[in-house]
Amino acid sequence: MNDGLSSSGGEDEDLTVRLLRLAGPRPPAPDARAARVRGAVHGHWLARGRRREIRRRTMTAVLVSAAALLVVMASRERRGERPSGAVDAAAVVAVVERIEGSPHRAIDGTRTLARDESIRAGEWIETDAGGRVALRFSTGTTVRLDHGSRARVLSPAAAELSSGAVYVDTGGTSGHFEVRTPVATAHDIGTQFEVRLIGSALRLRVRSGIVELRQGARLVSGRGGTEVTFTAADAITRSMAPYGPEWDWVASLAPPLEIEGLALAVFLERIASEQGWQLRYADAALGDEARSITLHGSVSGLQTRQALDIALTTSSLQYRLENGELTVFRGPRARKPM
Amino acid sequence: MNDLALARRVIAGDEAAFDEFFTTYFPRLYRFALARLGGNEDAAEEIVQQVLIHAIDRLHTYRGEAALLTWLCTFCRRDIGRWLEREGRSREVSLSDDRLELRAALDLLAALQVDDPHATLQRRELSEIVQATLDHLPGQYGDVLEWKYLQELSVDEIAQRLGVGYKAAESMLTRARAAFRQGFSIVVGGWPDASPVRSPRSSEGS
Numbered sequence: 001m002n003d004g005l006s007s008s009g010g011e012d013e014d015l016t017v018r019l020l021r022l023a024g025p026r027p028p029a030p031d032a033r034a035a036r037v038r039g040a041v042h043g044h045w046l047a048r049g050r051r052r053e054i055r056r057r058t059m060t061a062v063l064v065s066a067a068a069l070l071v072v073m074a075s076r077e078r079r080g081e082r083p084s085g086a087v088d089a090a091a092v093v094a095v096v097e098r099i100e101g102s103p104h105r106a107i108d109g110t111r112t113l114a115r116d117e118s119i120r121a122g123e124w125i126e127t128d129a130g131g132r133v134a135l136r137f138s139t140g141t142t143v144r145l146d147h148g149s150r151a152r153v154l155s156p157a158a159a160e161l162s163s164g165a166v167y168v169d170t171g172g173t174s175g176h177f178e179v180r181t182p183v184a185t186a187h188d189i190g191t192q193f194e195v196r197l198i199g200s201a202l203r204l205r206v207r208s209g210i211v212e213l214r215q216g217a218r219l220v221s222g223r224g225g226t227e228v229t230f231t232a233a234d235a236i237t238r239s240m241a242p243y244g245p246e247w248d249w250v251a252s253l254a255p256p257l258e259i260e261g262l263a264l265a266v267f268l269e270r271i272a273s274e275q276g277w278q279l280r281y282a283d284a285a286l287g288d289e290a291r292s293i294t295l296h297g298s299v300s301g302l303q304t305r306q307a308l309d310i311a312l313t314t315s316s317l318q319y320r321l322e323n324g325e326l327t328v329f330r331g332p333r334a335r336k337p338m
Numbered sequence: 339m340n341d342l343a344l345a346r347r348v349i350a351g352d353e354a355a356f357d358e359f360f361t362t363y364f365p366r367l368y369r370f371a372l373a374r375l376g377g378n379e380d381a382a383e384e385i386v387q388q389v390l391i392h393a394i395d396r397l398h399t400y401r402g403e404a405a406l407l408t409w410l411c412t413f414c415r416r417d418i419g420r421w422l423e424r425e426g427r428s429r430e431v432s433l434s435d436d437r438l439e440l441r442a443a444l445d446l447l448a449a450l451q452v453d454d455p456h457a458t459l460q461r462r463e464l465s466e467i468v469q470a471t472l473d474h475l476p477g478q479y480g481d482v483l484e485w486k487y488l489q490e491l492s493v494d495e496i497a498q499r500l501g502v503g504y505k506a507a508e509s510m511l512t513r514a515r516a517a518f519r520q521g522f523s524i525v526v527g528g529w530p531d532a533s534p535v536r537s538p539r540s541s542e543g544s
Binding site: 041 | 348351356360364365368369379382383386387390391394395464465466467468469472473480483484487488515518519522
């Protein structure tokens with residue numbers, strides 16, 4: 001052998017060719033395996049990307065925070081990035097985003113699900129009386145299972161509920177998610193809603209958007225702020241608030257609020273969306289200003305109200321919460337931007 | 339696109355970059371894992387999936403100092419080790435050089451030698467080393483060499499596939515051959531004599 005690094009020319013080419021021909025082509029990875037792995041990795045990548053894109057809508061300015069201390073600086077720069085659309089995934093269609101208690105897969109009920117664990121199409125998830133779980137689908141849709149629920153992940157756009165309750169939040173971008181139950185199938189049109197099985201009835205609560213319940217030829221729609229009790233015999237619709245203690249279980253499974261690099265306006269929109277509140281600014285300029293304030297630090301471990309208090313107080317802003325309406329206004333020391 | 343640029347585009351949410359990332363690295367990692375897992379395809383799939391998911395989470399830490407494949411192989415090697423320990427199998431990889439790219443190549447060679455005492459398998463070993471070398475070449479060098487010497491495409495046809503001109507394709511072929519020669523030399527300890535090709539083990543004594 002020589003050192004291999006100094007020689008060149010036709011002799012080397014000939015040897016390279018002989019080696020390559022002796023070895024033959026590299027065996028391709030089997031298509032089915034590639035498709036499965038791609039689905040899993042792609043779903044994970046999309047879920048991460050969605051969180052990142054929300055955070056990316058930031059400006060310049062500083063708000064440093066730990067649990068109790070935040071420093072806010074505002075800039076008046078504006079930016080308007082929007083998250084990209086959803087893409088379908090293959091076999092792995094969701095990841096576990098948040099858990100309470102000991103939710104588990106039905107197939108191996110002894111093993112508790114862990115955060116970030118992948119959920120494949122067809123898998124049943126169960127929660128007991130003390131367990132809850134939030135799943136993030138590859139489309140960005142979040143599906144949360146309440147206590148005593150059993151649901152199966154069918155595809156990036158569908159789940160099946162056999163008992164208990166699920167809450168669906170399509171994030172306003174994906175839409176067209178469906179929840180199949182023995183009573184009826186709920187189809188959303190870009191919304192937040194809860195489907196709960198109570199005996200032989202299905203109770204639908206729509207927080208925002210529109211949901212259609214279908215059972216054979218029957219079709220019943222529920223709009224934001226309504227509750228529909230659907231049985232084989234009839235469907236009763238009534239008004240209900242999209243906020244309040246009946247939605248607390250949903251908020252308990254909300255994704256962790258990561259404020260680092262987040263615009264104040266986005267922070268407020270996320271909190272309002274999770275709580276079912278309407279967000280209002282005292283004036284249009286204040287809304288613009290909130291988009292130009294970037295938060296830094298963490299509010300991990302804080303209750304929603306505590307996080308609001310800290311973020312707004314240190315921004316020299318205040319808020320009022322009445323009848324599900326979160327109104328943000330200037331504090332006594334705040335000056336209108338020039 | 340270089341590795342760092344690709345990583346940054348994947349982080350930025352570029353769907354085309356994700357496709358390139360996956361189609362470039364999944365087959366290479368799969369072969370890398372398969373060679374170390376005794377041909378266990380289920381284990382290779384499972385491990386490569388967790389490696390790629392982990393890599394997505396850590397991609398922001400990739401600085402481009404090593405080739406992206408080398409960086410991915412460090413995760414893959416770790417997960418393979420864990421899998422082997424879980425299965426009660428031993429790890430017999432002895433490395434004398436800490437350079438990551440050389441480690442990746444030597445790992446493969448070591449893995450091939452563990453359960454392969456028969457001379458009749460030497461040709462297969464050599465094949466696997468050649469193919470692993472192709473996998474570790476930068477960019478599309480491995481593809482270009484296969485297109486030229488196995489599929490026997492013309493330089494024009496290669497240029498079309500690459501979307502570049504004739505001269506650029508020809509230049510890439512030259513660089514690919516040089517890279518292959520260098521990579522293969524690292525793995526087997528030198529470039530074989532021009533006389534009939536033998537497996538690296540049988541040629542060691544010559």
